Amino acid sequence: MTQDGFYQSLSPSRDFSGLTRAAAFTPLPRDWMVGCCDIVNSTDLIAAGRYKTVNTIGASAIAAMINALQGTPFPYIFGGDGASFAVAPGHADIARDTLARLRSWASAEFDIELRAALLPVSWIRAEGLDVAVARYAVSDVADYAMFAGGGLNWAERQMKLGGFEVPHAALPDPPDLSGLSCRWNTIPARNGLILSVVVQPEPSTSGRDFARIAGDVLSLADQLQRNGHPVPENGPSFSFPPPGLSLEAQISRGKTALILKKMQLFIQTMLAAYALSRKRPFAGFDAPHYRKMLAANADFRKFDDGLKLTLDCPPKIRDEIARTLGQAAAAGLVRYGLHEQEEALVTCIVPSVMRDDHVHFIDGAAGGYTQAALSMAASSDQAVT
Structure with a gap:
């Protein structure tokens, strides 16, 4: 096995609860690179x-990164207002160039400042932390990376302090964002509310204690239909013109004039709306099947140096999750944040609508993981007895 083949060699697991155990994760090779933004x-x-x-x-x-690596599998994780990933050393220059161009693009296209950092795993281990990964199969055709070891959180904190910075690219071409889309309607809660949950162990917490706490939270989510999955089994709704059309045009236009890209997407989404309105395939596209695969492939729960969930749940389960985490925080075992809203949001990466391996990132539609993480600092004051 080459170092490039490390991630491909990991067997995907269908047991999400099993990821509470440290033994489910494999440390990254020491010369791999970690990127975040x-x-x-x-x-x-x-x-x-x-x-x-x-x-x-x-x-x-x-x-x-998916487009820059031209299909080479690599571990990545979506965090709401950013993302983290790891690549083999031979892809370090590609990662650095991609992050640099993303920073310049976000500033020029949206007037938004994007931080970015890139550093070797060996530097993280020198701090006494680790970056270990597992592959969780959400369906037979899609899987997501899960991370443990505390290294990603440390790298993100250093990035926010200006460490390991990847500078803006000078006079860059826009990054290739083919496949990134945001056409679906927001998804209303069906059981009361959409709850964003972020839980991280305190540095002194043992793996066994955190596994127990995460298992308790997952047991509460398991009481919900489809474990609290916020996306309906037949997929989200779609309206025409989609609410994200202008945003998608900005994202995908490259060097094309914005008005021309909007016109192109308007025609594409008009055809998509027609296909989605039918109950049988249209021009080879099976819309009902695609929507079911969207729901099956969605990442509404993950391990990202801790536990993150986006749950469609009633107030009773929210209160029980808050009580469980409040008690764990009072015992000095975890930090946590909760944020509730009325809807969930889906962001998609779809290389081809004719394949089933598209991926979909789920978050709360009114702040989600970002707001939950902000409230995490106050979790020590939220102990529930």
């Missing part, structure tokens, strides 16, 4: 009602 002052954009833009730019690093 996030939006500066994303809370101001959320307050201005631009969380769809925040989510889409957050996912842009993943789309750009």
Whole structure:
């Protein structure tokens, strides 16, 4: 096995609860590189009602890296207002160039400042932390990377302090964001509310204690239909023209004039709306099947140096999750944040609608993971007895 083949060699697991165990994760090779990015002052954009833009730019690093690596599998994770990933050393220059071009693009196209950092895994291990990964199969055709070890959180904190910075590219070509889209309507809660959950272990917490706490939270989510999955089994709704058409035009236009890209997408989405309105395939596109695969492939739960969930749940389950985490925080075992809203949001990377391996990132539609992470600092004051 080459170092490039490390991630492909990991067997995807269908047991999400099993990922609470440290043994489910494999450390990255020491010469691999970790990259991360996030939006500066994303809370101001959320307050201005631009969380769809925040989510889409957050996912842009993943789309750009998928295209830059031309199909080579690599571990990545979506965080709401940013993303993290890891690549083999032979792809370090590609990662650095992609992050640099993303920073310049976000500034020029949206007047949004994107932070970015890139550093070797060996530097993280020198701090006594690790970056370990697992592959979780959400369906037979799609899987997502899960991360443990504390290394990603440390790298993101260093990035926010200006460490390991990837500077803006000078006179760059726009990054290739083919496949990144945001056409679906927001998804209303069907059971009361959409709850964003972020839980991280305290540095002194043992793996066994965190596994127990995460398992308790997952057991509460398991009481919900489809484990609290916010996307209906037959997929989200679609309206024409889609609410994200202008945003998608900005994202995907490259060097094309914005008005021309809008016209192109208007025609494409008109055809998509017709196909989605039919109950049988149209021009080879099976819209009902695609929508079911969207739901099956969605990443509404993940391990990202901790546990993150986006749940469609009633107030009773919210209260039980808050009580469980409040008690764990009072015992000095975890930090946590909760944020509730009325809708969920889906951001998609779809290389081809004719294949089933498209991926979909789920977040709360009114701040989601970003707002939950902000409230995490106050979790020690939220102990529930």
